[in-house]
Structures are given as structure tokens and as C-alpha cells.
Amino acid sequence: MTNEDMLRWLTQVADVLHERRNYLTQLDSAIGDADHGINMDRGFTAVREKFGAMASMDIAGQLKTVGTTLVSTVGGASGPLYGTAFLRASATTAGKEALTSADIVAMLGAFVEGIVSRGKAQPGEKTMIDALTPALAAAREALDNGGGLQEITRRAADAAEEGMKATIPLLAKKGRASYLGERSIGHQDPGSTSSAYMLRCLAETCQGMN
């Protein structure tokens, strides 16, 4: 995956988060304060404005720019969480012109580790971790089984979507949804949804590559 592919991925993410902003906000109304879609769209719109400059950056520079931009524009819990995720992902890609399958899995690992270290959530607490942890496990398994980039990212996206749906019956133990107690049960977590979108976009970007 080259820096051009990276930009294609991020463009797709920005498009999808813009298209789905109302849906994400709706999810966040049920168990939150109705701003997740608005915030993520604001963040990635700001990222989009930097695509011009990012075109000539290496992958690490691109990911770092996304991270700092999200921290500075998204707000809420998602800003620090996704911001830290992209910053940690950037660190693992330092000096690389292109990412191999193993590199992508390492990047994903750092992404998830960034969120866990910042937010301290564990699986089962009805957060984005419930999409990301299974996605990372699926990616690692696919890599171990000799899968290529397309196989790895597709399996990660599928696992993320399953994880996202699996948040529906969970009792929220983190974030704003946790104040609702049992009323959080029966609703899909918005953070796991935006994470699943990011991974599906990654899989589709890799599908479209040679």
C-alpha cells in the first residue's frame, strides 16, 4: 500500500463519514448526546482540506496529519481516541515507502493499542474496541495463514462489522452511554460503527489496488 493508496483510503473514509453523518448522529441520540456523526464529519472534513499537502507526504506523515487534525477538530471522546490511534499508527510506519501485509497488520495493532491506552476500554463494554479488537484478531489470523492485503483487510472489515452489530445487546460501561444503565441495551454503539466504516473503506481501497 503506497501513500497514494493511503490517500484513496482516507478520501473514502471522509466521504462515508459525511454520507452517514445523520445515521451516526441518530445512533448517538439513542445512547448519547447526538453528536458523533457531526463530530466525525467535522474532523474528516478538516482532514480532507489537507489532502493537497498530504499528497506529497510519506505514509507516516499522512497518518500523523490525520491524527493531529482529528485531535484538534473532533472534540468529545472520539477526538482523543481516534487522534491517538492515527498518531500511534503513524509511528509504526515511519520511514516506509509502501506497506506490506505485515506492515498493515502492525499499523492496525498500533491503532487499536492507541485507543486502548487512551480510553482504557476492554472488550464487552460497548465501545469502538468491540469492533476493532475482533478486526485486529481477524487480520492477524489472515496474515498468519498467508493471506495477502485484500484478504487481510476484508476479514478485518467483516469482523469489525460483526463486532459492531454485537454491541447491540451489550450493557454500556464506558462513555456517555454508561449513564443509561440497562437502557443502553438494544442499541448499536456509534463509535464501533464509525470504526467499522473505516475498516470497510480500507478493505475496498485494497480491493481496488493491483
Place this chain on the structure above:
Amino acid sequence: MKKLINKPEDVVKEELEGMAAAHADLIRVESVEGGQFIVVRRNAPVQGKVGVISGGGSGHEPMHGGFVGVGMLDAACPGAVFTSPVPDQMNAATHAVNGGAGVLHIVKNYTGDVLNFEMAAELAAADGIEVESVVTNDDVAVQDSLYTAGRRGVGATVLLEKIVGGLAETHAPLAQVAALARKVNDHGRSMGMALTSCTVPAAGKPTFDLGEDEMEIGIGIHGEPGRRRVKLAEADEITEMLATPVIEDLGLKAGDQVLAFVNGMGGTPLIELYVVYNALHRILKGKNISIARNLIGSYITSLEMAGCSITLVRLDDELTRYWDAPVHTPGLRWGM
């Protein structure tokens, strides 16, 4: 939705411009890289004084921007509506109020606020500014803090900002100011309820729907649903439902003195807040708890949500002294 706004995406910016124009004698509004803003005390930094800052989503006015001035906050960081502000804002505010005596961050216990303030404190430390952080978590509606994000910071935050601001104005050192902040938080508890939801401008519709005969008990301040939904009751019963857990959780007993704060969520008129205060006064009198000071009005709001919250702070001489100290901000003024 019917609101007195122009474009939803411009609400916060236009509100801040309005405040800057209205209160130029007290505050200035500065822009921060990335398109955000901070509200700063006009003559900040005050040399030798601990700078006191807070912040949070917009939509709770007058909190926090309306509490910037003399004797309360030195700066406030307004995020998008109901959205935590970003580290760049708190970092800029920290620098703006740094008078060489350190800076106190007052952080309401919401995941977003905590994470963003944490990142900002890291930035400030890297720049060599001494920062202490105090988290407010006075909300008794959240029962089980092991399995939740913890109790929210609500009404007591306003009272804390006033009391701590009073002490900071005397140029007391950072450790003492932070200790007083923790003391107020330890001695304050709150509970709120809603008769209606509210509409975030960018969302265009109410965050949740409440039936004509329903009310939401145990709300926060961001329009999120509360702990439970019950049938609408009259004001006396509602006051009982809010005051009882607060009194119990605080362990208030006969002979105690309190600061009683009846807060409107934004859409409830003063006539109703006084009906609630009347009931609260009677409840406390019945328990031999005396209300030494009170505050009645809409000070920590959720846009146009109808509803109220009750906060009680157990008072002693020190807390009373700094509550009484002069204050001059857009949202609160006495003694000067």
C-alpha cells in the same frame, strides 16, 4: 426546529462574538488555530495569581464562558454544542492565564472532557507550566461507578468555580486552590430531571422524545436520556425525588448548613424554579438542615431543555467566605 439562530454551524461563533461585544469590559474572545475559540479574562494573565480555567461543550450557557471575569474563571474553552473542547483550546487558555503561579484545570467528569483536558495538560507540562487538574463528579444519578464512566460533573461545578475563583483572587498558591476545589467537590452532590429533551442545532431534532405525561429522572447536561423515565409528577414530589438521594449521599444531618442551588435546565421559567425551591426549603427545614446560602436560576443548562437540577453543598466557614467573595462575570455578579 425553531431557534433564534442563523446557520446551525455558525451558532457557537456568533454567540461568542455577541458575548465579546456585550462584555468587553470583562472578557476577550481569542481564536485558536483550527477555528476554535477561548474566552479569556480581559486583563489576563494576572501576575502572581493562579489561573483558573474550565471548559466544556457549548449549550450550557452561562457555563463556562459566562463565568469568566473577576473572582471566578480566568478562561473558558467552549467546544461545539455538547462536544468537549479540544486540547489546543485548553493549551492556549493555560498559556493565556499563566501569571507565573500555575494553572488550575476544572474538568467535569465526562470521558471527552477528561481525555481532552488530559492531552492539554500534557502539552502544558511540555511547555513548563505547572497545571493541577480537579475533576468534578457530583451527580448522584449514576449509581454504579464501577461499571460506568463514573459520576458526571454537573451543578456543583458552578458553585466550585465561584468558590475557587474567590480564593484564587487572593493570590493563594496553586496547591491551596486545588485543595479547596477538591473540598467543594467532596461536599457537593446533585441530581437533575427533564420535562422535555432539547434540540442540538446541527442535529435538527430533539435528542429524545418524552411523552406529555412523562419525565426523565437522573439526566446529565448534554441532552442525553436519563437514568429512568417515569410518569409526570407534581413539583413537590419531583423535588423529593431529587433532594432525597442528594441528602442521603452527602450524609447531611440535623444542624448542617448548606448552599442550596436550584438550577433551571434552560427551558424552565423562574416561576417554576421558585416552586421547587419552596419545596426544597420545606424538606430541608423538616430535617433541621439550614440553607445558609442559595442560588436560583439557570446557570448550567442544556439549551432549551425544560427541567431542573438540585445541588447541595455542605458549608463551613471557609466555603462560605469564598462563596460570599466579590465576583464580576457576565453570569454572576455580587459585591463589586
